[in-house]
Amino acid sequence: xxxxxxxxxxxxxxxxxxxxxxxxxxxxxxxxxxxxxxxxxxxxxxxxxxxxxxxxxxxxxxxxxxxxxxxxxxxxxxxxxxxxxxxxxxxxxxxxxxxxxxxxxxxxxxxxxxxxxxxxxxxxxxxxxxxxxxxxxxxxxxxxxxxxxxxxxxxxxxxxxxxxxxxxxxxxxxxxxxxxxxxxxxxxxxxxxxxxxxxxxxxxxxxx
Amino acid sequence: xxxxxxxxxxxxxxxxxxxxxxxxxxxxxxxxxxxxxxxxxxxxxxxxxxxxxxxxxxxxxxxxxxxxxxxxxxxxxxxxxxxxxxxxxxxxxxxxxxxxxxxxxxxxxxxxxxxxxxxxxxxxxxxxxxxxxxxxxxxxxxxxxxxxxxxxxxxxxxxxxxxxxxxxxxxxxxxxxxxxxxxxxxxxxxxxxxxxxxxxxxxxxxxxxxxxxxxxxxxxxxxxxxxxxxxxxxxxxxxxxxxxxxxxxxxxxxxxxxxxxxxxxxxxxxxxxxxxxxxxxxxxxxxxxxxxxxxxxxxxxxxxxxxxxxxxxxxxxxxxxxxxxxxxxxxxxxxxxxxxxxxxxxxxxxxxxxxxx
Numbered sequence: 019x020x021x022x023x024x025x026x027x028x029x030x031x032x033x034x035x036x037x038x039x040x041x042x043x044x045x046x047x048x049x050x051x052x053x054x055x056x057x058x059x060x061x062x063x064x065x066x067x068x069x070x071x072x073x074x075x076x077x078x079x080x081x082x083x084x085x086x087x088x089x090x091x092x093x094x095x096x097x098x099x100x101x102x103x104x105x106x107x108x109x110x111x112x113x114x115x116x117x118x119x120x121x122x123x124x125x126x127x128x129x130x131x132x133x134x135x136x137x138x139x140x141x142x143x144x145x146x147x148x149x150x151x152x153x154x155x156x157x158x159x160x161x162x163x164x165x166x167x168x169x170x171x172x173x174x175x176x177x178x179x180x181x182x183x184x185x186x187x188x189x190x191x192x193x194x195x196x197x198x199x200x201x202x203x204x205x206x207x208x209x210x211x212x213x214x215x216x217x218x219x220x221x222x223x224x225x226x
Numbered sequence: 227x228x229x230x231x232x233x234x235x236x237x238x239x240x241x242x243x244x245x246x247x248x249x250x251x252x253x254x255x256x257x258x259x260x261x262x263x264x265x266x267x268x269x270x271x272x273x274x275x276x277x278x279x280x281x282x283x284x285x286x287x288x289x290x291x292x293x294x295x296x297x298x299x300x301x302x303x304x305x306x307x308x309x310x311x312x313x314x315x316x317x318x319x320x321x322x323x324x325x326x327x328x329x330x331x332x333x334x335x336x337x338x339x340x341x342x343x344x345x346x347x348x349x350x351x352x353x354x355x356x357x358x359x360x361x362x363x364x365x366x367x368x369x370x371x372x373x374x375x376x377x378x379x380x381x382x383x384x385x386x387x388x389x390x391x392x393x394x395x396x397x398x399x400x401x402x403x404x405x406x407x408x409x410x411x412x413x414x415x416x417x418x419x420x421x422x423x424x425x426x427x428x429x430x431x432x433x434x435x436x437x438x439x440x441x442x443x444x445x446x447x448x449x450x451x452x453x454x455x456x457x458x459x460x461x462x463x464x465x466x467x468x469x470x471x472x473x474x475x476x477x478x479x480x481x482x483x484x485x486x487x488x489x490x491x492x493x494x495x496x497x498x499x500x501x502x503x504x505x506x507x508x509x510x511x512x513x514x515x516x517x518x519x520x521x522x523x524x525x526x527x528x529x530x531x532x533x534x535x536x537x538x539x540x541x542x543x544x545x546x547x548x549x550x551x552x553x554x555x556x557x558x559x560x561x562x563x564x565x566x567x568x569x570x571x572x573x574x575x576x577x578x579x580x581x582x583x
Contacts, residue, residue, distance in 0.1 A: 088393075091392050091394040092395065118432055121289050121430065122294070148430065148435050149504055150497070150504075153501070158390075
């Protein structure tokens with residue numbers, strides 16, 4: 019049986035400081051490892067806020083049942099790392115490097131599921147926290163995982179701006195709002211594409 | 227029935243798993259297997275001891291290998307044993323696991339006694355898998371249960387893996403393993419048969435992560451050590467490791483092979499047990515980057531070797547009159563003149579023959 023919300027919240031609070039230490043160590047490690055890599059805008063690592071964790075823990079399925087039976091085990095982004103690169107062409111090399119550094123359970127390129135739509139894009143991985151960063155042997159509540167996202171500046175800018183508007187999943191947007199968001203996503207997508215073409219020299223400069 | 231450490235045991239399974247036979251292609255029903263009811267006897271006591279001791283016995287952290295969608299066949303079967311409320315699904319999963327064991331067992335591994343135990347304590351569930359090498363001398367002595375008891379009491383060779391977690395769809399990814407037959411030097415076959423082929427798992431650290439951390443510890447150790455003798459010991463350890471292609475090490479095997487107990491004790495204070503025991507492949511690229519040497523070739527036949535990680539501290543580069551010059555600075559510890567001959571001690575020097583007058 020699932021523990022009640024207060025117990026879940028208390029359990030999360032009890033490990034919060036440990037998660038902050040792990041996040042700090044991961045950020046330092048990723049920063050050091052990527053220090054010589056070109057086109058890295060920033061590397062950040064954060065711990066999911068208590069309210070945000072609880073909101074996720076209380077999510078329900080379409081049939082009304084709770085989405086997470088054991089939130090402390092099933093929510094894998096208690097710690098989230100993000101690497102922002104300049105161009106889309108930088109993503110594969112960074113992705114391969116991250117895969118050589120961490121054991122991974124999942125990797126997904128997130129794109130809209132319909133070619134006629136524009137929306138959130140990015141590369142997400144669920145990685146294992148390496149035992150030299152933290153050993154979870156005696157702390158079963160601390161997740162074995164952290165989420166790592168690799169995004170371009172354009173993808174990051176769009177998702178931050180969209181997040182800032184405060185639209186939550188499940189909230190019904192008007193048609194006009196949906197079209198404006200899709201328009202902005204399309205602009206970001208086009209900017210990424212144009213930059214990638216420029217950086218790879220697909221668009222030749224004029225001589226003279 | 228509870229183990230001495232308070233685990234309520236739900237499930238104990240045994241199967242005699244022979245090596246894979248390409249002709250017979252056995253099914254799991256061909257293996258002799260038992261579900262054991264825990265009772266107050268010697269066999270149960272022995273099993274409970276294995277179960278309770280597994281966390282301290284198994285030192286090498288392992289992770290199930292994922293297909294990038296958080297799926298792994300063996301993990302799913304272990305999860306089924308951990309989460310099923312009734313015995314039948316556990317038994318089905320155990321039979322599937324013994325079939326997987328059969329498929330990866332070859333003639334070198336002989337028939338093995340494969341055991342699965344599952345128990346609960348509080349919110350945690352523990353699943354222990356073991357494989358005992360069948361002792362030929364024990365075959366056909368009494369019934370199967372008598373045989374099992376004999377294997378336990380007389381066999382010192384076994385492989386073990388433990389998985390313990392709060393059961394959920396996303397748990398049971400991590401475990402610990404050991405091979406009571408292997409030494410650090412023969413880790414590779416163990417890792418291939420038990421961890422990679424059967425469990426479809428991998429050791430916890432990637433070669434890049436493990437080598438990078440080992441390099442950091444070695445550098446830290448060099449910084450902390452003031453004794454010239456100890457520094458030479460560390461440097462020679464690195465040189466030795468660098469010279470071994472495809473080496474697989476742990477911090478523990480590195481210390482045991484190359485360092486004195488004093489230096490090992492310093493290392494153990496710096497790292498947690500899981501990292502100390504973690505096995506990883508040495509990554510040549512990382513090793514050379516972190517612990518390699520920079521060779522400086524100067525004019526007039528002068529060559530200098532500087533550890534790359536000490537380069538910035540001891541070497542200054544300048545451009546003078548369009549030419550790059552370098553200055554190496556440090557406290558002189560020893561100066562040797564290479565005469566090109568083996569040094570010969572005064573006592574060993576052959577005396578000049580007296581000239582006959």
